[in-house]
Amino acid sequence: xxxxxxxxxxxxxxxxxxxxxxxxxxxxxxxxxxxxxxxxxxxxxxxxxxxxxxxxxxxxxxxxxxxxxxxxxxxxxxxxxxxxxxxxxxxxxxxxxxxxxxxxxxxxxxxxxxxxxxxxxxxxxxxxxxxxxxxxxxxxxx
Amino acid sequence: xxxxxxxxxxxxxxxxxxxxxxxxxxxxxxxxxxxxxxxxxxxxxxxxxxxxxxxxxxxxxxxxxxxxxxxxxxxxxxxxxxxxxxxxxxxxxxxxxxxxxxxxxxxxxxxxxxxxxxx
Numbered sequence: 043x044x045x046x047x048x049x050x051x052x053x054x055x056x057x058x059x060x061x062x063x064x065x066x067x068x069x070x071x072x073x074x075x076x077x078x079x080x081x082x083x084x085x086x087x088x089x090x091x092x093x094x095x096x097x098x099x100x101x102x103x104x105x106x107x108x109x110x111x112x113x114x115x116x117x118x119x120x121x122x123x124x125x126x127x128x129x130x131x132x133x134x135x136x137x138x139x140x141x142x143x144x145x146x147x148x149x150x151x152x153x154x155x156x157x158x159x160x161x162x163x164x165x166x167x168x169x170x171x172x173x174x175x176x177x178x179x180x181x182x183x184x
Numbered sequence: 185x186x187x188x189x190x191x192x193x194x195x196x197x198x199x200x201x202x203x204x205x206x207x208x209x210x211x212x213x214x215x216x217x218x219x220x221x222x223x224x225x226x227x228x229x230x231x232x233x234x235x236x237x238x239x240x241x242x243x244x245x246x247x248x249x250x251x252x253x254x255x256x257x258x259x260x261x262x263x264x265x266x267x268x269x270x271x272x273x274x275x276x277x278x279x280x281x282x283x284x285x286x287x288x289x290x291x292x293x294x295x296x297x298x299x300x301x302x303x
Contacts, residue, residue, distance in 0.1 A: 060212060082275075085244075085275050088244065089244070089246070089279075092211060092244075092246050093246060093247060096213070096246065096248065100213075141283060141284075142283065142284040147284065147285075147287060147288055148254060148288065150250065150251025150252075150254045150255060151247075151248075151251055153247040153250055153283045154246075154247040154248075156247075156282065156283060157247055157279060157282060157283070160282045
């Protein structure tokens with residue numbers, strides 16, 4: 043009979059981007075590997091976490107060292123759910139110019155959210171826009 | 185002769201400047217900024233540079249890096265030069281496809297193919 047690991051859950055307050063990212067990425071990678079996520083899934087999730095935390099620190103908290111970013115994860119054997127919350131005022135995700143439009147193609151920024159949406163199964167910004175929820179479902183999951 | 189650098193190695197091969205990344209991950213904003221500075225230095229004294237950026241070592245790249253390559257491409261063009269990218273791993277290449285930056289950059293499978301495209 044197959045044994046099932048309990049869900050991995052974490053709820054962390056991060057004060058600094060790079061050290062926060064390292065600790066989160068290592069813990070999530072270990073949890074995913076233990077629950078049978080393949081290399082493609084690990085790549086997608088790593089990228090989405092990187093982009094979302096960079097956005098939260100840089101754009102959400104606007105680099106304010108007195109503000110934190112809250113990272114939550116809930117990973118079981120069929121899906122991985124993440125929430126990234128900053129302490130900024132939020133934003134309207136519809137206001138991000140589409141970087142693939144001809145007139146925006148040469149703008150050097152603004153592609154992080156697009157990558158997150160491409161790699162994750164579901165992505166939602168919670169009003170006022172300072173909480174990002176994202177879910178990755180294993181391709182074989184119903 | 186290889187130029188010493190923390191994030192890239194630069195070689196001049198015939199008329200082509202070959203740039204390889206020494207890092208597997210191009211993620212950290214400070215590193216990306218340093219890479220940008222190093223790239224710009226590569227062509228500062230060149231006229232009509234032919235530059236090939238080799239991604240063979242790169243496993244992960246964040247979206248912040250795209251802007252650096254775009255600025256470098258502009259600098260090369262401003263010197264009447266040409267830039268090619270090559271040897272991307274499938275997942276790194278996928279990022280360029282998703283963001284449609286394949287329309288902005290000339291991307292080739294191999295270094296030789298990139299050099300050949302200058303002719």
